[in-house]
Amino acid sequence: MKVARRAGVPPFEVMSILDRVAQFRAAGRDVISLCAGEPAGGAPPDVAARAAALHEDNDLGYTSALGPRPLRDAIASHYRRWYGLDLVADDVAVTTGSSGAFVLAFLAAFDPGDRVALASPGYPAYRNILTALGCEVVDIPCGPEQRFQPTPELLDEAAADGPLHGLVVASPANPTGTMLTRTELAALTTWCDAHDVRLISDEIYHGITYPAPGAADPRGVSAWETSRTGVVVSSFSKYWGMTGWRIGWAIVPADLRSAVDALAGNVALCPPAPAAYAAVEAFTGASYAAADARVADFARTRATLLGAVPSLGWGPIAPADGAFYLYADLASTLGHFADATAWAQALLEEEGVAVVPGIDFDPSHGGRYVRLSFAAGHDAVVEAVARIRSFIS
DSSP, rough: OOOOOOGGOOOHHHHHHHHHHHHHHHOOOEEEEEOOOOTTSSSSSHHHHHHHHHHHHHHOOOOOOTTHHHHHHHHHHHHHHHOOOOGGGGGEEEEEEHHHHHHHHHHHOOTTTTEEEEEEEOOOHHHHHHHHOOOEEEEEEEEETTTTTHHHHHHHHHHHHOOEEEEEESSSOOOEEEEOOHHHHHHHHHHHHHHHEHHHHHHHTTTTTOOTTTSSTTTTTOOGGOSSEEEEESSSSSSOOOGGGEEEEEOOGGGGGGHHHHHHHTSSSOOHHHHHHHHHHGHHHHHHHHHHHHHHHHHHHHHHHHHHHHOOOOOOOOOOOOTEEEEEEGGGGOOOOHHHHHHHHHHHHHHEEOEEEGGGGTTGGGEEEEEETTTOOOHHHHHHHHHHHHHHO
16 A cells, blocks of 8 residues: 655654653663753643632533634733734634644745745654655745845745745744844735735744843734735644644634634544633633743753853854744864764763754754754753763863
């Protein structure tokens, strides 16, 4: 029996490494995992308490295809609170994590053969989902000179080889943590509107940012602040620490709403009901405060990690304006290792520290990079750096 060609995408390396970490731990090895973008600590207490009450009531049937109205109302209110945007529940589609939002957005916006541009390095699932759906992925090489973010000039170059139909951006980005300023994002939305290109804006790390004092947009800038023609994707996984709850959302422009509604009802019927009802409590004052306290811990850990980089001999590194990743060039410290993949494998085997090789994020130039997640917490990162320093020496 055949296997569909669309299934021939590579696995997400982070998940493969997590499996290896689990095997090591089951065998009694002490492993520090800096590979997954998974905040320690779990959901805010208000969310956890609501979830417990929901399961006690045991009345959890299907919701509407786009999620329960109270949660969609709460998400719309969140956009008024953080961005001053006047949204309503009909603008919001609740999904099975941000991954579900990307699948629905890509299905609704792009046909097989459409050319969709991605910044490279970037989150590998964008590429793999688009490829599985029959789209042509157009890599936009973005290095330190562009702060790892696309520009209108780079899009002009990509469009010279054929019209673009879509652009996926992320701010803060994975794996680099770099962010688009309001001016930069407005330039991209203007370019997309002028060239009939659908923008998909990944904003799942909003709120996990490290702005300078008095910064104008401390949480990040939403694409809908500059244009409402694109799709905004976000999630409860990062800022609220609810990774395994698998609950996210999309802000959907008017011309895609009926398509997204129909696709959602057919693909997943509805988002996970327990997570959807409990997630309403993510928008309480106490939940925002708990999430902000966690971000303060990220900031402390980030400062420690950035302070340790010079002694490791890595560079250049991405600025890490937001999210909880360090993307670092190992070129000068690879030694006898062929590439960062071999280096990372040896680090895990010898020192019990798991990091992600950059080839997962940049097939062309990622062979000398690694990504470290400092979401594991300050003590774990301090110990991991000590082990990495021992490994290098």
